[in-house]
Amino acid sequence: MFNNNPPFPPATELRNERVRFQRLSAGYPGRPVLHQLSAAIPPLAMTALVGPNGSGKSTLLGVLAGVITATSGQLRYAEGSPPAFVPQRGAVGDTLPLTARQTVEMGRWGQRGLWRRLTRTDRTAVDSAMERLGVADLGARQLGELSGGQRQRVLIAQGLAQQSDLLLLDEPTTGLDPEARERITALLTDLVADGTTVVQATHDLDAARSADACLLLADGRLIGQGSPEEVLTPEALARIWQPA
Numbered sequence: 001m002f003n004n005n006p007p008f009p010p011a012t013e014l015r016n017e018r019v020r021f022q023r024l025s026a027g028y029p030g031r032p033v034l035h036q037l038s039a040a041i042p043p044l045a046m047t048a049l050v051g052p053n054g055s056g057k058s059t060l061l062g063v064l065a066g067v068i069t070a071t072s073g074q075l076r077y078a079e080g081s082p083p084a085f086v087p088q089r090g091a092v093g094d095t096l097p098l099t100a101r102q103t104v105e106m107g108r109w110g111q112r113g114l115w116r117r118l119t120r121t122d123r124t125a126v127d128s129a130m131e132r133l134g135v136a137d138l139g140a141r142q143l144g145e146l147s148g149g150q151r152q153r154v155l156i157a158q159g160l161a162q163q164s165d166l167l168l169l170d171e172p173t174t175g176l177d178p179e180a181r182e183r184i185t186a187l188l189t190d191l192v193a194d195g196t197t198v199v200q201a202t203h204d205l206d207a208a209r210s211a212d213a214c215l216l217l218a219d220g221r222l223i224g225q226g227s228p229e230e231v232l233t234p235e236a237l238a239r240i241w242q243p244a
């Protein structure tokens with residue numbers, strides 16, 4: 001959830017790639033999930049991770065975020081900040097006794113450490129992330145009292161407060177109504193225009209089709225990468241979502 005040091009040092013020789021992984025495998029104890037993935041994440045662009053339930057999208061995001069360690073392969077980052085990771089809404093306890101503002105402030109812990117007081121710079125980063133997500137007026141509300149869309153925006157604000165140029169989001173629009181979805185999609189598009197590299201796992205094919213690049217996963221294997229037109233063909237989608 002917080003800024004992590006990348007598991008591998010920045011690789012200055014990466015050109016036109018923000019992240020590159022080669023023959024990357026990862027999983028959980030006794031459960032291999034990702035098998036030998038090789039791909040690159042383009043900088044200053046939106047990349048969509050697409051695939052059926054259980055195909056390994058969250059696991060790949062976790063590896064890119066540095067919260068899951070690869071079991072083999074290579075993962076390299078171009079120069080830039082450590083990634084900011086916005087986990088799935090359901091992965092964050094709704095019953096945590098935290099206000100919306102405290103939740104966003106947690107985004108600064110990576111820079112500040114858990115026990116240090118927030119500086120003015122931290123508070124400014126928190127304020128501006130909350131303004132940008134339209135949740136400034138919800139600051140005093142308990143996280144668990146917020147609607148799904150509001151809670152999602154608070155979690156994205158926590159990611160933005162990290163001020164990273166690499167933002168990883170796990171299904172940021174799942175379960176939201178169309179208006180909330182559009183709002184978040186527009187925000188992510190603006191972030192890319194402002195110089196952020198965004199990677200989102202998504203079930204939303206409209207969001208995936210409007211991304212700059214797609215990685216298509218099935219059963220922990222990468223079965224397509226490239227532009228949405230190249231990857232999200234009717235044949236590929238039929239094959240993975242309606243197996244014979």
Ligand SMILES: Nc1ncnc2c1ncn2[C@@H]1O[C@H](COP(=O)(O)OP(=O)(O)OP(=O)(O)O)[C@@H](O)[C@H]1O
Pocket residue numbers: 028029031033051052053054055056057058059060201
């Ligand atoms: N903490 C865990 N421990 C053990 N297995 C896990 C864990 N988290 C996920 N898995 C398993 O890893 C596989 C990939 O899960 P993952 O969450 O990465 O897929 P996903 O594509 O993000 O799925 P969804 O679209 O449902 O979110 C699944 O078989 C899942 O059951």
